[in-house]
Amino acid sequence: MKKWIVWCVLLVGVLSFPCTLEGAVREKKKRVPKEEKVELSEYDKLFKGKRYESAVGEFVAVHKMDGKLYIEYPLRLLGRELLLASTTTSSTDHTVCTNGFKENTPLHIRFTLKDGSIQLRKVNALYETESDKAEVRQAIRQNFNDPVIATYKILAYTPDSLAVVFEMTGIFLNEEPQLSPIPQESGVMRVTAAYTSNLSSIKEVKAFKDNMSVKSQLNYTYTVARDRLALVKDQPLTVEVTRTLLLLPEQKMKPRLSDSRIGTFLTIKRYLSESGEAIGKYSYANRWRLEPKDEEAYLSGELTEPVKPIVFYIDPLFPEAWKNPIREGVLKWNKAFEKIGFKNVMQVRDFPTDDRSFDPDNLKYSCIRYVPTAVANAMGPSWVDPSTGEILNASVLIYNDVIKMIRNWRFVQTAQVDPSVRGKELPVAILNESLSYVVSHEIGHCLGLMHNMAASAAYPVDSLRSASFTRKYGTTPSIMDYARFNYVAQPGDQGVKLTPPDFGVYDEFVIRWLYTSFETSATIWDEARTLEAWVDEKANDPMYRYGRQQVMGRYDPSALEEDLGDDPLKAGEYGIQNLKYILSRLNEWITDDPTAEYRRQLYDQMVSQYYRYIRNVMYNIGGVYLSDAKEDSRYKRHQSVSREIQKASVAWVLSQLKNSTWIDDPEVLRKLPLGMTPSVTLAETLGKQLFLLYKQVTLSASLSDDPYTVEEYLDDLYRDVWESAIQNRRLTTIDMILQSQSLAPLSEQVKTIGGKRVGLSLADIYCYGLDPTGMTDRYIGSLRAVEREESLTGFGSGYGWQRVLDTQAMEEAPAYYLEMLMKIKDLLESRMETFVGEDQPHYQAMLFAVKQVLGKQAQKN
Known part of the structure; x- marks a missing residue:
């Protein structure tokens, strides 16, 4: 149951x-x-269902989506200082955009949060104070705050609410002019470009520990013009740029107050004191942050490695034969650092092949780049934290034709002594040595050193013919001078060193001054007193004298480019003797040259070198030696070149011009393309400059107890230039050119009598040196190239250039020029019947021109 x-x-x-x-x-x-609809966050809405590319680093996350750029910026980093830099990565016209170069100074910025938006502010780092008083610091904040340059709407907060997301596309394309890769000028060309937005785009994003980078392709139509002539007009240009947003250190480097007697690049500051005195101007010396790993060992005198070495990465695109000399040019500076207690400061590495994060155009990496462009040059710019002057990035750009430049220098300046440089190719050892020298000079800029154009004037000219002296000191106390190779050494001088030193005593001293590490407890003001005392000790030694590069106001004949020794007349004589020696053997030495192309290059360089020798002496005329010395120094702030030297220089220059026909070697010229003879070009160019030196002479005379006056200067010119008529000897072509050249400035000066002023630009005369009108001959082109090489290339103004001074108020030149015109008129009228042959038509033309200038006054006489 x-x-x-x-x-x-x-x-x-x-x-x-x-x-x-x-x-x-x-x-x-x-x-x-029924299934409930899940509400998406603003963050999810932004990205859900869309294709995008992201890069996430410890600093920020960055997203590329639908052609736009979105940044996730941590709230904790709001207010932190950053640099935003733009580097050209590639372009379709290398003559406009140089790969690896930053056309503009990076933007110094920070982000702030305001009313639901992110503000991009440009940091105003110009004003500083040592005061701890809240009132002083508040005054700076209220009066010199950071301006807002862009505002971005916050699109979302990240899910963890630790960062905000905003779109920042425009600034990585063409929104900010300071990030443009297009220069306003390229050499002597003017560049204009119009941005083509529909063809431009963001290509790639990356993010790292303390920076992010964005690669963009930018398109333009551009025009390149010289004067008013468009050489390229409305042509397409594509430039790929890499823009880096770099987080600056929160713990700032201790800055170093500058000293105007030491040539370093500067970060300018304005100083606000507690006492309310006038706002002062001072500056920090730009330098890398160099701190010893073992401070105790360093302070006890042991060689110590730095916490962070200075690393340069070498471009794999360089010709293989260049790489070792380039490395040597960098590593040589370790010798200078070892003398102040640091070892292995300078390091050179290849571009990493196994590190995907490496990017030579990222602001994090300092690189030596190869620029395969027909430019005979190299450059070494650097970029800093504007708050402290800490160098964060530097580049060395080496252009392809730097080898041609080296080869030409070595031949024209040293072939009289060194048989090994007399062929078409330099021996490997000499080429490597010279390339290493060029790189060392540019690395000096990267370390913060400016040009020191006064260095070579420390050496007596005849010492440059001494084997013992030159082997010890080279040709200059500073590798930062433009003192190339030993053009003073004469044939037969045995054992003379022909090259600059690896480093001179001045260079070693600047490295000591810039990079010596003091106890961490020392203030910048304590350090400044110690450093000032170091410079005081050297103040009377010419080997340590710093001379600013002269760009606009060119007054100091002891601080010139491309010169050697303390006496330009004597150095010029030696150099010209060597040029004559080389020229007479040019065809003998250069034989394997069927088109004579190589001889043409060398010959043009010889003409340019001859021009330099004469020009260097011309700076004596109306010259003023300049110095940033203290009152108790042997050097004065400004001191006129002596009357005797100025007078001798006028005679020397005119003698050279009158006897310059040796440069017109017929055996050489008949093998070259047709052109004006160089002696004619030189006489026209330098003669024009010679008659425009009255302003300098006026200034120099006003500063001297025994002046070389404008009256004496014009008398010397009159007697020398018109010597053929005074002595009644037959004219030469050079005589006719110089006499013709003398009338143009005379005419202009006479016009100023009665108050009408003529606008003469000394900047045009001395910065570029040559009249650009109608000069197409290759020799003039060569001379212009000389002037361009020596003009400012954007490295920074250092302690400022000597400005051009307006001497009009004290000028008596118009009266003396009128007196000279009257003397010329009287001379020609009194001698006209005695002039014979072809001389008489020339003198008749000159007399007619003089009477035209003098006008009715001359007609009455």
């Missing part, structure tokens, strides 16, 4: 199970409500 009951129960259970299950399922369905 019990079994039956059990089986019945089981059977009922089995039969009823499917129904019960189905019912349960139905019941469950009844209980489940």
Whole structure:
């Protein structure tokens, strides 16, 4: 009975199970409500269902989506200072955009949060104070705050609410002019470009520990013009740029106050004191942050490695033969650092092949780049934290034709002594040595050193012919001078060193001054007093004198480019003797040259070198020696070149011009393309400059106790230039050119009598040196190239250039020029009947021109 009951129960259970299950399922369905729609966050809405490329670093996350750029910026970093830099990565016209170069100074910026938006502010780091008073610091904040240059709407907060997301596309394309890769000028060309937005785009994003980078392709139509002539007009230009947003250190480097007697690049500051005195101007010297790993060992005099070495990465695109000399040019500076207690400061590495994060155009990496462009040059710019002057990045750009420049220098300046440089190719050892020198000079800029154009004037000229002296000191106390190779050494001078030193005593001293590490407790003001005392000790030693590069106001003949020694007349004489020696053997030495192309290059360089020798002496005329010395120094702030040297220089220059026909070597010229003879070009160019030096002479005379006056200067010119008529000897072509050249400035000066002023631009005369009108001859082109090489190339103004001074108020030149015109008129009229042959038509033309200038006054006489 019990079994039956059990089986019945089981059977009922089995039969009823499917129904019960189905019912349960139905019941469950009844209980489940309709699916609720999940509300997406603003962050998810921004990215959900879209294709985008992201890069996430410890600093920021960056996203490229639908052609736009979105940044996730941490709230904790709001207010932190950053640099935003733009580097050209590639372009379709290398003559406009140089790969690896930053056309503009990086933007110094920070982000702030305001009313639900992110503000991009440009940091105003110009004003500083040492005061701890809240009132002083508040005054700076209120009066010199950071301006807002862009505002971005916050699109979302990240899910963890630790960062905000905003779109920042425009600044990585063409929104900010200071990030443009297009220069306003390229050499002597003017560049204009119009941005083509529909062809431009963001290509790639990367993010790292303390920076992010964005590669963009920018398109333009551009025009290149010279004067008013468009050489390229409305042509397409594509430039790929890499823009780096770099987080600056929160713990700032201790800055170093500058000293105007030491040539370093500067970060300019304005100083606000507690006392309310006038706001002062001072500056920090730009330098790398160099700190010893073991401070105790360093202070005890042991060689110590730095916490962070200075690393340069070398471009794999360089010709293989260049790489070792380039490395040597960098590593040589370790010798200077070892003298102040640091070892292995300078390091050179190849571009990493196994590090995907490496990018030579990222602001984090300092690189030596190869520029395969027909430019004979190299450069070494650097970029700093504007708050402290800490160098954060530097580049060395080496152009392809630097080898041609080296080869030409070595031939024109040293072939009289060194037979090994007389062929078409330099020996490997000399080429490597010279390339290493060029790189070392540019690395000096990267370390913060400016040009020191006064260095070579420390050496007596005849010492440059001494084997013992030159082997010890080279040709200059500073590799940062433009003192190339030893053009003073004469044939037969045995054992004379022909090259600059690896480093001079001046260079080593600047490295000591810039990079010596003091105890961390010392303030910048304590350090400044110690450093000032170091410079005081050297202040009377010419080997340590710093001379600013002269760009606009060119007054100091002891601080010139491309000169050697303390006497430009004597050095010029030696150099010209060597040029004559080399020129007379040019065809003998250069034989494997069927088109004479190589000889043409060398010959043009010789003409340019001859021009330099004469020009260097011309700076004596009206010259003023300049110095940033203290009152108790042997050097004066400004001191006129002596009357005797100025007078001798006028005679020397005119003698050279009158006897310059040796440069017109017929055996050489007949193998070259047709052109004007160089002596004619030189006489025209330098003669024009010579007659425009009256402003310098006026200034120099006003500063001297025994002046070389404008009256004496013009008398000397008159007697020398018109000597053919005074002595009644036959004219030469050079005589005719110089006499013709003398009348133009005379005419202009006479116009100023009565108050009409003529606008002469000394900047045009001395910065570029040559009249750009109608000069197409290759020799003039060569001379212009000389001037361009020596003009400012954007490295920074250092302690400022000597400005051009307006001497009009004290000028008496118009009266003396009128007197000279009257003397010329009287001379020609009195001698006209005695002039013979072709001389008489020339003198008649000159007399006619003089009378035209003098006008009615001359007609009455």
